[in-house]
Amino acid sequence: MKPAICLVAFFVAAMAAAQQPAATAAAQAPDRDTSYIDADGTAHVTRVVPIPQTISPEARALLARRIPDAAPPQSLADRRAGTDAYTARARVEWSRICPNQIVETQMAGVPVRVVTPEDISAADRDKVLLNLHGGGFNSDSGSYTESIPIAYYTKMKVVAVLYRLAPEHPFPAAVDDSVAVYRELLKSYKPDHIVIYGTSAGAILTGEVAVKLKQLGLPMPAALGIFSGMGDFARNGDSMALFSLRGLSGPLEAPSAPHDSFYIGSTDARDPVLSPVYADLRGLPPTLFITSTRDLLLSGTVNLQRAFLRAGVDARLVVFDALAHAFWYDPTLPEAVEANHMMADFMVKQLGR
Numbered sequence: 001m002k003p004a005i006c007l008v009a010f011f012v013a014a015m016a017a018a019q020q021p022a023a024t025a026a027a028q029a030p031d032r033d034t035s036y037i038d039a040d041g042t043a044h045v046t047r048v049v050p051i052p053q054t055i056s057p058e059a060r061a062l063l064a065r066r067i068p069d070a071a072p073p074q075s076l077a078d079r080r081a082g083t084d085a086y087t088a089r090a091r092v093e094w095s096r097i098c099p100n101q102i103v104e105t106q107m108a109g110v111p112v113r114v115v116t117p118e119d120i121s122a123a124d125r126d127k128v129l130l131n132l133h134g135g136g137f138n139s140d141s142g143s144y145t146e147s148i149p150i151a152y153y154t155k156m157k158v159v160a161v162l163y164r165l166a167p168e169h170p171f172p173a174a175v176d177d178s179v180a181v182y183r184e185l186l187k188s189y190k191p192d193h194i195v196i197y198g199t200s201a202g203a204i205l206t207g208e209v210a211v212k213l214k215q216l217g218l219p220m221p222a223a224l225g226i227f228s229g230m231g232d233f234a235r236n237g238d239s240m241a242l243f244s245l246r247g248l249s250g251p252l253e254a255p256s257a258p259h260d261s262f263y264i265g266s267t268d269a270r271d272p273v274l275s276p277v278y279a280d281l282r283g284l285p286p287t288l289f290i291t292s293t294r295d296l297l298l299s300g301t302v303n304l305q306r307a308f309l310r311a312g313v314d315a316r317l318v319v320f321d322a323l324a325h326a327f328w329y330d331p332t333l334p335e336a337v338e339a340n341h342m343m344a345d346f347m348v349k350q351l352g353r
Helices: 058-061 076-096 149-155 171-187 199-217 298-310 334-350
Strands: 034-037 043-046 100-107 110-119 128-132 157-161 194-199 223-227 286-293 313-324
Touching: 043 076, 058 313, 076 149, 076 223, 100 149, 100 171, 110 149, 110 171, 110 334, 128 149, 128 171, 128 298, 149 334, 157 171, 171 194, 171 199, 194 199, 199 223, 223 298, 223 334, 286 298, 286 334, 298 313, 313 334
Parallel strands: 128 157, 128 194, 194 223, 223 286, 286 313
Antiparallel strands: 034 043, 100 110, 110 157
């Protein structure tokens, strides 16, 4: 089985009949650190990691939840049903904190959600934020959780692109849909009045879209937000072998490359749009990268940020302590509110307010 990535429990329908290991019992849990390194450098390690006191009580309670390290296979249909149920709840939870109006419509033939916050000012009606949601490229886990708080904290309109999903529509379908919506926005908004951002799969897609815009000669947006992403489908970093979607808890398998083959399709994993670390990144706009120390995409995020820095891009990085992948989806965490404020403040400043 391939490793979890980008808020995906992984499309493993072909593994539905596979034998699953039993979950570790308390009596089997190691109580000391161990380390053995193979001749090829592969590490076989055990670490006993206390919950740090550097995070909020809410985050400590979240990390203390017991999640089995063995899980049954999940079909794509089950994954999408579960994600749809989660996002419906998330819309309600975030809207209690961040009142808004949501309209379902289309732009350039692509379905979108337009999230408008209360009390948007006249001065900001000519600005727009383009959200490319997370969900492992095969579902939508982020079009509400990424747009509602950002719209509220920026006091600006957010357009969330409901791009076509893999495996039915592999790369470059999601890139093409996102570029089509961006082109449509350019008819009404100046490019320096637009920010493109996303989390997880959407963060990956944000980098891909930026490279595609450069290839097409289209004007760049004012800024990018790459929140727990990556830019290299050909090579795995450390964090994918260390962390699951839940950080140090939950099921985890040794990573393989290239990964996300259902999204890649027949494309070369080193294609510069698919994997922007292989692209010419010079001239891309200021970019904020956010991740966390137990994020399975920690390595992917920091490696992409380094590639941006090498290209001379204004690339800023924030790493939160101890939390897992895309923790800012959870409105009950003080760190989630803090992260969303960081994202919003960056966008507002880049748009000149």
